[in-house]
Amino acid sequence: MAIxxxxxxxxxxxxxVGMMDCKKALTESEGDFDKAIEWLREKGLAAQTKKAGKVAAEGVSYAxxxxxxxxxxxxxxxxxxxxxxxxxxxxxxxxLAVVVAEEAPADVEALKACRYPGTExxxxxVTADKVLAIGENIQIRRFVRYAEGVNVPYIHMGGKVGVLVNLAVEGIEPQQVTxxxxxxxxxxxxxxxxYLDKSDVSQEVLDKxxxxxxxxxxxxxxxxxxPDKVKEGIVMGKLGKYYEENCLLQQAFVKENKISVEKHVAEIAxxxxxxxxxxxxxxFATGEGIEKAEDDFAAEVASMVK
Known part of the structure; x- marks a missing residue:
């Protein structure tokens, strides 16, 4: 039958499991998914099938x-x-970062369809192979690519947090702003x-x-x-504080907190x-927003030795 x-x-x-192996498994099992999974297990891919369901909340953010x-x-x-x-x-x-830089995929699914460097x-x-080789579930979660301007990367604590900053410069050599x-x-x-700037905060957020x-x-x-007028004035002051806490350019510059990031950039320019x-x-903060499974390690070990 056609698969x-x-x-x-x-x-x-x-x-x-990789696409070619999946196609072969379905062909061998005449399109029956349960039999196809069983076939994959018999071929030594059972470990990967099991790991694919594991929560992957660690890893790295690389810039x-x-x-x-x-x-x-x-x-x-x-x-x-x-x-x-x-x-x-x-x-x-x-x-993977090289692939994103060179191929400019639109999203993660497009990245997965790209050719892996040095292979056909x-x-x-290749991700499926790495799952088998490393012995854990691996998930490509997200990426961002900046092609224009001056880009500066920063990696904190070996990839716990990754940051990429994009600058536009005029009349200045790129290396001068590194x-x-x-x-x-x-x-x-x-x-x-x-947010980058207070102008990026939506009216909906401000109203809230x-x-x-x-x-x-x-x-x-x-x-x-x-009086309501006094209250309104206080609210406007609070919004100013909101900008200072949540908008990069309005934040106090950490190395000199008497001025904002915006003013520091202007001074350097x-x-x-x-x-x-x-x-x-x-x-990117690695694993943010991913619900980590609270496994009972002792129970897991016990189940493995039964």
């Missing part, structure tokens, strides 16, 4: 700038921090701003923040009796005789 690409993709998602100036930040997850420090895993992540195989197939870029990246790593502040005053006996604009940034 569709959709069926092959479905089995690959169920098992994490790099290529010789051509393309900046890439990528997060790849593993099950344990131990594997994240493995040279095979780290080399795999660095190779896809990233998805130190500034690193300072900004370290600021982003430490302060974790939600106003609502929260007004509710707080309504529940405070000392504030509740104040003036010293160098040109113009510098912080265009964008990306900060």
């Amino acid at each position: 569709s690409a959709k069926d092959v993709q479905k089995l690959r998602e169920m098992t994490g 790099v700038v290529t010789e051509k100036g393309v900046g890439v930040i990528i997060e790849v997850n593993s099950q344990t921090d131990f594997v994240a420090k493995n040279d095979v895993f780290k080399d795999f992540v660095m190779a 195989r896809t990233v998805a197939d 130190e500034l870029g690193k300072d900004i990246a370290m600021q982003i790593c430490a302060m974790n701003p939600s 923040e106003k609502e929260i502040q007004l509710a707080l005053m309504a529940n405070d006996p000392k504030m509740a009796a104040k 003036k010293q160098l005789g040109g113009k510098i604009t912080v265009k964008a940034f990306t900060r």
Whole structure:
């Protein structure tokens, strides 16, 4: 019987096994998924089938700038921090960053379809091989690519946090802003701003923040009796504080907290005789938002020796 690409993709998602092996398994089992999985197990791929369901919440966030100036930040997850420090895993992540830089895939699925460096195989197939070789589930989670301007990477604690800063410069050599870029990246790593600039904060977010502040005053006996105009003024002051806490350019510069990041950038630009604009940034904290399984380690070990 004919095996569709959709069926092959479905089995690959169920098992994490490479596309060619999945196609062969379905062909051998005449399209029966249960038999196909059993066939994969018989061929020695059972370990991978089991690991594909494990939560991968560790790993690394890696940032790099290529010789051509393309900046890439990528997060790849593993099950344990131990594997994240493995040279095979780290080399795999660095190779993926090269693919993103050179091929500019639109998303993770497009990246998986790209050719893996030095082979004629896809990233998805090589990922499946790494799962078997390393012995843990591996997931390519996300990436961002900046092709224009000056890009500066920063990696904190071996990949616990990765940051990529994108700058636009006029009348200044790119190498002159590397130190500034690193300072900004370290600021982003430490302060974790939600926005680049206060103009990026949506009206919906501002309205919600106003609502929260007004509710707080309504529940405070000392504030509740104040005139609405006074309350409005206080709310506007609170919004200024919100910007300072959540917007990179309005934050106090960590190395000199008497000025904002925005003013520090302007001062450096003036010293160098040109113009510098912080265009964008990306900060990945490895595993953020992934619910980690609370495994009973003793029970797991006991089940393995039965």
